[in-house]
Amino acid sequence: MVRVRKLKPMEVLSKDAREYIHLASLELLEKMGVKVYSKEALKILEESGAKVEREKQMAYIPSYLVEESLKKTPKYVKLYARNSKYDVRLDGNHICCATDGTGLWTIDLDTGERRPSTKSDIAKSALIFNALEDADLYYPLVTPLDVPKHAHVLHEFDAAINNLEKHFISGATYLREEAAYLIKMASTVVGGVEELRKKPIISAVACMMSPLILPLHETDAALEFSKYGIPVVTMTMPLLGATGPITPAGSILIGNAQILAINTVIQMKYPGSPVFYSSYSMSMEMKTGAFAVSFPEADLVAAGHIQMARHYGMPSYAGGNISSAKLPDEQAAYEKALSGLLTVLVGGDVCGTIGLLENYTVLSYEQLLIDYEMYRMMLKIAEGIDVNEDTLALDTIYKVGPEGHFMAEKHTLKHAKDVWTPLITDPRPFETWKKAGGKSVVEIAREKVKEILTTHKPEPLDKDVKRELEKILKEGEENIPH
Amino acid sequence: MSEKGAIFLELENSIKNYDKEAAIEAAKKALKMGLDPIEVIEEGLAKGLREVGTRYENGEIFMVELVAAAEAMKSAMKILEPEILKRKSERKVLGKVVLGTVAGDIHDIGKNIVASLLIAAGFEVYDLGTDVPVEKFIEKAKEVKADVIGASALLTTTMLVQKDLAEAIKRSGLDVKYIIGGAAVSPQWAEEIGAAYAQDASSAVEVIKNLIKQR
Numbered sequence: 001m002v003r004v005r006k007l008k009p010m011e012v013l014s015k016d017a018r019e020y021i022h023l024a025s026l027e028l029l030e031k032m033g034v035k036v037y038s039k040e041a042l043k044i045l046e047e048s049g050a051k052v053e054r055e056k057q058m059a060y061i062p063s064y065l066v067e068e069s070l071k072k073t074p075k076y077v078k079l080y081a082r083n084s085k086y087d088v089r090l091d092g093n094h095i096c097c098a099t100d101g102t103g104l105w106t107i108d109l110d111t112g113e114r115r116p117s118t119k120s121d122i123a124k125s126a127l128i129f130n131a132l133e134d135a136d137l138y139y140p141l142v143t144p145l146d147v148p149k150h151a152h153v154l155h156e157f158d159a160a161i162n163n164l165e166k167h168f169i170s171g172a173t174y175l176r177e178e179a180a181y182l183i184k185m186a187s188t189v190v191g192g193v194e195e196l197r198k199k200p201i202i203s204a205v206a207c208m209m210s211p212l213i214l215p216l217h218e219t220d221a222a223l224e225f226s227k228y229g230i231p232v233v234t235m236t237m238p239l240l241g242a243t244g245p246i247t248p249a250g251s252i253l254i255g256n257a258q259i260l261a262i263n264t265v266i267q268m269k270y271p272g273s274p275v276f277y278s279s280y281s282m283s284m285e286m287k288t289g290a291f292a293v294s295f296p297e298a299d300l301v302a303a304g305h306i307q308m309a310r311h312y313g314m315p316s317y318a319g320g321n322i323s324s325a326k327l328p329d330e331q332a333a334y335e336k337a338l339s340g341l342l343t344v345l346v347g348g349d350v351c352g353t354i355g356l357l358e359n360y361t362v363l364s365y366e367q368l369l370i371d372y373e374m375y376r377m378m379l380k381i382a383e384g385i386d387v388n389e390d391t392l393a394l395d396t397i398y399k400v401g402p403e404g405h406f407m408a409e410k411h412t413l414k415h416a417k418d419v420w421t422p423l424i425t426d427p428r429p430f431e432t433w434k435k436a437g438g439k440s441v442v443e444i445a446r447e448k449v450k451e452i453l454t455t456h457k458p459e460p461l462d463k464d465v466k467r468e469l470e471k472i473l474k475e476g477e478e479n480i481p482h
Numbered sequence: 483m484s485e486k487g488a489i490f491l492e493l494e495n496s497i498k499n500y501d502k503e504a505a506i507e508a509a510k511k512a513l514k515m516g517l518d519p520i521e522v523i524e525e526g527l528a529k530g531l532r533e534v535g536t537r538y539e540n541g542e543i544f545m546v547e548l549v550a551a552a553e554a555m556k557s558a559m560k561i562l563e564p565e566i567l568k569r570k571s572e573r574k575v576l577g578k579v580v581l582g583t584v585a586g587d588i589h590d591i592g593k594n595i596v597a598s599l600l601i602a603a604g605f606e607v608y609d610l611g612t613d614v615p616v617e618k619f620i621e622k623a624k625e626v627k628a629d630v631i632g633a634s635a636l637l638t639t640t641m642l643v644q645k646d647l648a649e650a651i652k653r654s655g656l657d658v659k660y661i662i663g664g665a666a667v668s669p670q671w672a673e674e675i676g677a678a679y680a681q682d683a684s685s686a687v688e689v690i691k692n693l694i695k696q697r
Contacts, residue, residue, distance in 0.1 A: 403588075405590075405591055405594055407545075407546045407549040407550065407553075407591075407594070407595070407598075408500070408502070408546070408549050408550035408552075408553035408554075409550075412546050412550075413500060413544075413546060413547060413550055416544045416546050416547065417544075428682065429681045429682050430681065431669065431681040431682075431685070432681055432682055432684075432685055435685075
């Protein structure tokens with residue numbers, strides 16, 4: 001369920017800093033230019049007034065075009081779901097929870113061993129996600145390695161939608177043809193292309209490349225999705241000190257310029273297209289060069305990008321519960337708690353990455369629930385503190401007086417249901433906990449996952465729709481170039 | 483429904499609604515009608531509380547709701563007590579428990595929760611409050627023929643009083659079980675002074691039930 005944020009967002013960038021980053025982004029796009037591998041995007045930019053060097057595949061985008069595009073960008077996005085109960089509206093004042101992708105490995109629920117991800121991992125994680133009340137946007141956490149690679153996006157959708165009544169975000173689509181088939185499948189679920197345009201039950205990620213590259217397939221796929229009114233999650237992933245400047249400010253700048261560039265392409269061709277501002281930056285461990293998604297600098301870049309998104313009035317999808325830990329262990333816990341809370345505190349619309357470990361590459365079912373639990377705690381914090389006659393409880397305090405207690409008071413009973421309630425967190429004292437089996441939170445989460453897998457029954461798809469989806473999937477497998 | 487049936491239902495509902503004022507009103511009405519106070523408890527108040535207790539055990543309601551129900555019951559009992567004494571009748575209960583926070587200590591929230599849970603479980607509870615001297619525990623236990631004495635201590639300094647009480651119980655020759663609890667207390671400490679131990683309120687009820695069985 002999407003919750004209203006009451007806490008005033010914290011700032012990691014002042015208004016002046018945001019203006020500075022914006023102006024520097026405009027300058028880079030106009031003077032230095034951006035590499036555009038997509039012929040269509042290059043054509044759109046040229047026809048809109050950008051200076052283009054075709055043989056170099058470079059575009060120099062004038063500031064007025066970028067500004068005009070920002071004006072055409074919707075200030076809020078409504079994301080629809082197969083079951084309208086789960087529709088999500090993002091407008092800067094709400095907050096919702098998502099998974100992210102895309103991993104290749106899964107820590108097996110039964111053996112505890114790491115193994116290649118399968119289509120059944122998508123089905124299972126989607127079903128679990130569907131059962132979690134405050135989880136909103138499902139993104140396949142892993143890519144199935146047991147299906148034809150060129151049609152993986154279709155298999156992901158197929159596995160998920162049979163178990164999911166919520167909004168679906170498609171991970172990286174590498175081919176326009178893949179996008180076309182995915183749109184066909186999503187249309188089948190809602191009853192036609194026009195229905196899908198009215199109520200897009202899917203969004204799609206378009207991952208750009210740093211520094212300042214609009215890649216061929218992802219850009220073309222983004223345009224294909226926009227053509228059908230599907231929200232596009234335009235994503236930047238600067239690696240500090242490698243594909244982006246080593247300083248957080250510099251990487252915020254380069255990522256921001258990138259988002260503005262792809263947004264300009266989309267808005268010039270399909271004005272008013274819903275676009276997300278998405279950022280998954282990474283740090284490097286300086287001694288070895290190892291990627292680290294959740295070092296403080298990477299967290300700061302994500303926080304900065306969230307603020308830039310708010311600055312433009314675009315919905316953000318950045319940060320979240322990220323970690324480079326290999327197991328659902330203490331490192332996972334502290335990295336995820338810090339990055340997730342920062343995302344929520346700076347005003348992120350979407351808090352993502354629940355369930356993934358080791359730099360977005362490994363799915364852990366136990367971690368999925370642990371992260372969800374953390375997210376629910378953050379939500380409560382984001383609700384902030386209401387101060388009014390009722391919440392101050394002055395009358396009740398008088399009534400109880402010194403030495404009394406509040407347990408049986410009407411005020412207590414009235415508000416008891418508002419108090420945060422754990423799903424898997426065990427606050428009980430040692431002896432009681434020991435008697436109940438002395439389980440770690442990972443074990444408790446595992447049991448809960450197994451319980452959900454056996455008890456949760458999502459609303460099934462219509463039989464005809466199911467059959468039609470299978471048909472399109474087969475067609476896709478045959479016809480998508482491979 | 484008979485007039486009697488109606489008043490029993492009113493009593494039962496007052497507990498189920500955690501409504502202290504309604505419970506007191508209904509108890510007064512029942513006395514005016516000349517009803518047997520023991521019947522008023524069993525057919526009305528206790529019936530409601532048992533149901534609330536079951537709902538709590540099933541995880542359907544919050545702990546504060548159970549406490550509120552027990553508090554409502556306690557308030558209505560105060561109205562009925564003089565009549566019970568007058569008639570020299572006695573209520574059948576699971577057992578009688580004398581509770582208190584030991585001398586020097588005024589922390590009582592945990593002890594209050596234990597008291598509520600015990601009442602809900604069907605015990606008769608004599609809550610002596612806080613800062614209770616050793617002699618007062620003994621006196622009360624003698625007076626009401628208690629089955630169990632429970633002493634709470636939150637501070638490492640006051641938990642020593644729990645030992646004094648253990649010795650006092652031995653000296654008194656009372657046939658009574660002894661249980662201790664509180665944040666400062668450990669199972670080791672309980673063993674050392676020869677007392678039963680519970681780490682939290684719900685386990686306290688279980689332990690006390692077992693102590694009663696041993697009698």
